Amino acid sequence: MKPQDTALSLDTILSKPCRGQSLTAGQISFLLELSHPEQRAKLFRTARNLRHQYFGNEIFLYGFLYVSTYCRNDCTFCFFRRSNSTSPRYRKSIQQIVSAAVRLADAGVHLIDLTLGEDPALFDSPGDKFAHLVELVTAVSKATESVLMVSPGVMADHVLAQLGQAGTTWYACYQETHQRRLFDRLRPGQNFDTRLEAKVTAHRLGLLIEEGLLCGVGETTSDIVESMEVMRRLDADQIRVMNFVPQPQTPMAGHAPADPHKEMLIIAVMRLVFPDRLIPASLDVDGLSGLKSRLDAGANVVTSIVPPGRGLAGVARPDLDIDNGRRTTAAVQAVLKDCDLQPAGTAAYRAWTTRRRNMISGNGLGRKIA
Numbered sequence: 001m002k003p004q005d006t007a008l009s010l011d012t013i014l015s016k017p018c019r020g021q022s023l024t025a026g027q028i029s030f031l032l033e034l035s036h037p038e039q040r041a042k043l044f045r046t047a048r049n050l051r052h053q054y055f056g057n058e059i060f061l062y063g064f065l066y067v068s069t070y071c072r073n074d075c076t077f078c079f080f081r082r083s084n085s086t087s088p089r090y091r092k093s094i095q096q097i098v099s100a101a102v103r104l105a106d107a108g109v110h111l112i113d114l115t116l117g118e119d120p121a122l123f124d125s126p127g128d129k130f131a132h133l134v135e136l137v138t139a140v141s142k143a144t145e146s147v148l149m150v151s152p153g154v155m156a157d158h159v160l161a162q163l164g165q166a167g168t169t170w171y172a173c174y175q176e177t178h179q180r181r182l183f184d185r186l187r188p189g190q191n192f193d194t195r196l197e198a199k200v201t202a203h204r205l206g207l208l209i210e211e212g213l214l215c216g217v218g219e220t221t222s223d224i225v226e227s228m229e230v231m232r233r234l235d236a237d238q239i240r241v242m243n244f245v246p247q248p249q250t251p252m253a254g255h256a257p258a259d260p261h262k263e264m265l266i267i268a269v270m271r272l273v274f275p276d277r278l279i280p281a282s283l284d285v286d287g288l289s290g291l292k293s294r295l296d297a298g299a300n301v302v303t304s305i306v307p308p309g310r311g312l313a314g315v316a317r318p319d320l321d322i323d324n325g326r327r328t329t330a331a332v333q334a335v336l337k338d339c340d341l342q343p344a345g346t347a348a349y350r351a352w353t354t355r356r357r358n359m360i361s362g363n364g365l366g367r368k369i370a
């Protein structure tokens, strides 16, 4: 923190976003290191007030379908990494995914996220590699008329364009860290710049983008500040943080789990830095019992709602709360009610995405980010 920043009281820092002012890197860092419960409570209260200022008491709900758990990559933090022979592998058919997507849409989700690892069946196959993925997106879009997100790994420009034409609104591709050395440890053999540039391209093509970071993997406070700066330069429409969960049979199995409070702290600071953006509370880390604390920190999207009984996996905890029905819209709505929140109408979500798409198309995006 710079000397001039230390002179500011917490109250002064917290009042800045409410007056439409940006926080400095030093102030963001100061907030990320708050440890006193009363100070943290003040931060969370400010984050909730800002959420209310921009979104009222309405929350968006996202369904999650893990289409294929095969992956050609070997990320050290991931249960589904190529070399983990113990992780369950499946590849759902288009019919299976359409059926699960219809069920999610009928249950009232605002968006359906189609996620897959960099499945060798797509990435390493000869010919028109991604025709199957485009066909899947087309089929889900037609059957549900829902807003769609795809999270399929790093895509070439022309594939992103095809996915957009097929009905995708969102492209999610998490960097997880914006420190190159840490990136190389987390995602060995992958290219930092190519991954980042895919998001710039997606934005230029008119897709909304989600960027994410993983917390508790050896990053420093200044690394998190840097991640927020890159997210700002990307003009990401949705920004996500998730606490790292050590996965069995992976190189990071023995790594200490993340401080359970850190994710909430970062969510709250993200709300102050990006008050008008979408910030998820994921069910993937702590299940339904962890939802309230994430909403209390200022999140305005509930992600990873998964229909039970379909043999579908989550990511950070592959089977947590899925088959007991605790990752359904009904279960989530009960928690929202406890927090004096409610699901937004479908029209409100569509209006938000349309507004953002109109904004990015006028932004001249496509510049180099890092």
Ligand code: SF4
Pocket: 071, 072, 073, 074, 075, 078, 079, 080, 081, 082, 116, 117, 118, 153
């Ligand atoms: S994080 Fe994604 S790209 Fe990396 S191994 Fe897991 S599924 Fe594959």
